[in-house]
Amino acid sequence: MPANNDIGLALVLGATSDIGRAIALGLAREGCDLQLAGRDPARLKAEADDIRVRTGVAVTEHACDVLNADGGAGLAEALDPCPDVAVCVVGLLGDQQASERDGSAAQLVMWTNYVGPALLMGALAARFEARGSGVLAGVSSVAGDRGRATNYVYGSAKAGFTAFLSGLRNRLAASGAHVVTVKPGFVRTRMTEGMRLPGPLTGAPEEVARAVVEAIRRRRDVVYVRRVWRAIMLAIRLVPERLFKRLRI
Amino acid sequence: MKLSGWGRYPVVDCGTATLRGPEDLGGVLARRGTLIARGQGRSYADAALNRDLTLSTLGLGRMQAFDADTGVLTCEAGVGLDDILRTFVPRGWFPPVVPGTKFVTVGGMIAADVHGKNHHRDGTFGAHVEALTLATADGGIRVCSRTQDADLFRATLGGMGLTGVILSASFRMQPIETSFVLAETVAAADLDAAMAVFEASHDWPYSVAWIDCLARGRRLGRSLVLRGAPMRRRALPAALASRPLRLAPEGRIRVPVDAPSLLLNRWSVGLFNGLYHRRGRARAGPRPVHFDPFFFPLDRIDGWNRLYGRRGFVQYQCVLSAGESAAGLAALLGRVSVAGQGSFLAVLKRFGPAGEGLMSFPAEGYTLALDLPLRRGTLALVDALDGITHAHGGRVYFAKDACCRPERMREGYPQHAAFDALRKAWGAPRKFASELSRRLEL
Ligand SMILES: Cc1cc2nc3c(=O)[nH]c(=O)nc-3n(C[C@H](O)[C@H](O)[C@H](O)COP(=O)(O)OP(=O)(O)OC[C@H]3O[C@@H](n4cnc5c(N)ncnc54)[C@H](O)[C@@H]3O)c2cc1C
Ligand SMILES: NC(=O)c1ccc[n+]([C@@H]2O[C@H](COP(=O)([O-])OP(=O)(O)OC[C@H]3O[C@@H](n4cnc5c(N)ncnc54)[C@H](OP(=O)(O)O)[C@@H]3O)[C@@H](O)[C@H]2O)c1
Numbered sequence: 203m204p205a206n207n208d209i210g211l212a213l214v215l216g217a218t219s220d221i222g223r224a225i226a227l228g229l230a231r232e233g234c235d236l237q238l239a240g241r242d243p244a245r246l247k248a249e250a251d252d253i254r255v256r257t258g259v260a261v262t263e264h265a266c267d268v269l270n271a272d273g274g275a276g277l278a279e280a281l282d283p284c285p286d287v288a289v290c291v292v293g294l295l296g297d298q299q300a301s302e303r304d305g306s307a308a309q310l311v312m313w314t315n316y317v318g319p320a321l322l323m324g325a326l327a328a329r330f331e332a333r334g335s336g337v338l339a340g341v342s343s344v345a346g347d348r349g350r351a352t353n354y355v356y357g358s359a360k361a362g363f364t365a366f367l368s369g370l371r372n373r374l375a376a377s378g379a380h381v382v383t384v385k386p387g388f389v390r391t392r393m394t395e396g397m398r399l400p401g402p403l404t405g406a407p408e409e410v411a412r413a414v415v416e417a418i419r420r421r422r423d424v425v426y427v428r429r430v431w432r433a434i435m436l437a438i439r440l441v442p443e444r445l446f447k448r449l450r451i
Numbered sequence: 452m453k454l455s456g457w458g459r460y461p462v463v464d465c466g467t468a469t470l471r472g473p474e475d476l477g478g479v480l481a482r483r484g485t486l487i488a489r490g491q492g493r494s495y496a497d498a499a500l501n502r503d504l505t506l507s508t509l510g511l512g513r514m515q516a517f518d519a520d521t522g523v524l525t526c527e528a529g530v531g532l533d534d535i536l537r538t539f540v541p542r543g544w545f546p547p548v549v550p551g552t553k554f555v556t557v558g559g560m561i562a563a564d565v566h567g568k569n570h571h572r573d574g575t576f577g578a579h580v581e582a583l584t585l586a587t588a589d590g591g592i593r594v595c596s597r598t599q600d601a602d603l604f605r606a607t608l609g610g611m612g613l614t615g616v617i618l619s620a621s622f623r624m625q626p627i628e629t630s631f632v633l634a635e636t637v638a639a640a641d642l643d644a645a646m647a648v649f650e651a652s653h654d655w656p657y658s659v660a661w662i663d664c665l666a667r668g669r670r671l672g673r674s675l676v677l678r679g680a681p682m683r684r685r686a687l688p689a690a691l692a693s694r695p696l697r698l699a700p701e702g703r704i705r706v707p708v709d710a711p712s713l714l715l716n717r718w719s720v721g722l723f724n725g726l727y728h729r730r731g732r733a734r735a736g737p738r739p740v741h742f743d744p745f746f747f748p749l750d751r752i753d754g755w756n757r758l759y760g761r762r763g764f765v766q767y768q769c770v771l772s773a774g775e776s777a778a779g780l781a782a783l784l785g786r787v788s789v790a791g792q793g794s795f796l797a798v799l800k801r802f803g804p805a806g807e808g809l810m811s812f813p814a815e816g817y818t819l820a821l822d823l824p825l826r827r828g829t830l831a832l833v834d835a836l837d838g839i840t841h842a843h844g845g846r847v848y849f850a851k852d853a854c855c856r857p858e859r860m861r862e863g864y865p866q867h868a869a870f871d872a873l874r875k876a877w878g879a880p881r882k883f884a885s886e887l888s889r890r891l892e893l
Contacts, residue, residue, distance in 0.1 A: 220471075242474075245472060245474065248472065248513050248515070249513065251513070251514070251515050251516065252512075252513035252514050252515070255514040255515065255516060255517045255524075255526075255538075256514055256538055392469075392471055392510075395468070395469060396468075
């Protein structure tokens with residue numbers, strides 16, 4: 203990324219998600235061209251067209267399934283040109299109880315939130331590192347800050363992704379490339395449709411998008427959206443395990 | 452979830468879901484019971500409510516194509532008018548018809564076939580729709596237009612969501628040189644004078660009048676007629692010329708809590724109307740007004756519907772043929788001023804000829820709209836107003852109506868039988884219904 207912080211071209215992985223499309227539009231409104239990646243070509247085209255009509259930036263569409271056996275290496279190598287910024291929004295909440303009963307359900311959640319996105323970001327990191335510039339942003343979750351009975355399969359996978367991003371940031375620090383970790387709390391999206399969410403703690407996809415664009419520009423390390431989540435998760439992490447294991451939160 | 456329309460009456464506990472794309476349709480249509488689409492919920496009463504399933508279209512927010520040669524925009528039905536304005540006014544394009552608030556969706560504008568201040572010249576929003584895609588009861592998605600499934604197209608314009616879920620539409624926007632309107636206010640001493648101003652204002656693209664509901668006797672119908680025309684770039688004063696297509700500043704004023712309905716007793720309303728009257732006279736003579744306050748004066752006040760208190764309010768809106776208007780409007784206004792339940796908003800407007808929508812509201816003549824805060828006797832008053840409208844051969848607007856009698860509705864909408872037949876042919880009655888359609892036996 204040039205020194206004046208102009209993002210010329212950004213890749214959004216998971217661009218058909220509510221959060222992904224908001225991020226893509228946020229970046230386009232800053233004048234940046236886009237590479238949108240997703241697994242459903244028809245929906246991907248609908249998002250790409252929306253951004254084209256609204257902003258006039260150049261948008262290309264790319265097939266991406268993080269369950270692919272190649273771990274995203276193919277996609278990462280094929281991108282031409284290599285984007286200045288890559289944001290990964292891919293994830294799957296899954297059903298905790300189903301995951302407890304059924305190993306394959308758990309595996310899908312683990313793969314979609316951790317293995318897949320991590321391999322993909324890893325593959326992109328190689329190109330960013332070689333070039334010596336750019337920002338990789340990964341959308342993880344506050345759920346990864348501590349495992350809880352109600353969603354630890356998802357939470358553990360997000361914890362893995364958070365740790366991976368942290369390590370990657372550490373590795374790339376000297377290269378000129380940078381890694382941002384984004385931890386949303388509750389967000390009103392397709393993923394949380396029908397769930398009762400606490401109003402004051404629940405954000406809109408556009409709010410996450412603003413925070414992500416800002417974090418990329420300022421090369422932040424770890425950001426929580428909304429910001430109160432940092433304090434909430436700190437408090438939750440501080441509860442001694444002896445007590446925590448008996449809590450229902 | 453407890454939902455209501457903009458008037459906050461009635462409140463109904465509804466099943467809810469959000470539609471984010473055609474891929475969600477299968478699951479939604481497979482549910483038991485009926486459903487109704489809901490946009491921004493700016494219809495006043497029960498048109499966008501269904502206790503079984505009220506389906507939000509706000510996830511259908513994508514723009515699909517824009518042709519800068521013809522001005523045709525194709526977008527999903529949940530796209531907001533505010534979004535369209537923000538995106539296209541700076542590029543020199545304006546929607547063909549806008550209602551009195553910008554917080555409505557394209558689907559809502561088509562389903563209610565909304566009218567604007569330019570109805571006498573440009574017709575309804577539906578008149579500018581070239582095609583729409585509709586999800587029908589059988590799970591199919593149909594492209595309808597004047598040449599393809601034309602009957603279904605005509606039934607969907609003004610069809611209040613009862614033919615299916617509109618997924619997207621193409622409509623033609625108008626080129627503009629500036630985002631300003633050259634507007635002037637003409638004071639009219641009584642109803643006849645107000646109607647005379649309208650009849651003489653046909654060449655003004657925009658016109659509407661505010662009536663002082665409490666003026667009685669000789670002054671019945673005392674009003675301010677506001678008329679305007681889009682401003683050309685060279686007519687813009689120097690101070691505005693640097694950014695001719697500017698948007699209005701975003702700030703909105705919030706109504707923090709449900710205001711006690713006391714605020715709207717007959718004295719305060721009288722005071723308000725009196726002030727409004729004097730202000731209008733003082734400001735006579737054309738001047739540039741930004742389109743936002745010109746078309747959407749109430750949008751600045753976030754949640755102004757709460758000003759009427761927690762019990763909500765009913766908006767009564769009817770249309771009377773040109774021939775019946777003088778007598779009918781006098782009777783309606785007389786009835787309201789006697790009841791002493793006057794309101795901030797009594798709006799009068801001259802409509803042009805009716806359009807193609809089978810159940811569309813506008814028809815050649817005059818339309819009157821007024822807010823009535825809900826208290827004891829209000830529904831009886833509305834029924835009495837309905838009686839007057841009916842006696843003068845008029846009809847009420849589904850997007851506002853809260854308590855019309857089914858038999859009066861049927862007489863007011865002579866094409867309702869054709870509408871029923873068409874809905875049956877498409878299997879619509881078993882899948883699409885609203886609290887309004889149940890109430891009116893539509
Ligand atoms: C302050 C104010 C001023 C207004 N001024 C005017 C005016 O000047 N002229 C005028 O005509 N109206 C006016 N209205 C009414 C308003 O324009 C209409 O009620 C409009 O339909 C609201 O759009 P919405 O997106 O909120 O729809 P909703 O209120 O959510 O729904 C209205 C109807 O449209 C149907 N519908 C919505 N989306 C779809 C869809 N995708 N597919 C199928 N059916 C759908 C619903 O089922 C319902 O029957 C005004 C309302 C307010 C609050
Ligand atoms: N909503 C919240 O409260 C919340 C809170 C914290 C964190 N998050 C995180 O935010 C991100 C976005 O979530 P969202 O709320 O916007 O929900 P969402 O719409 O369900 O987003 C999930 C995205 O992941 C994609 N995806 C799933 N499996 C994939 C695969 N195998 N290959 C490629 N893409 C795949 C989905 O693609 P399809 O569109 O094709 O299904 C979708 O784009 C997720 O990582 C989520 O964990 C959300």
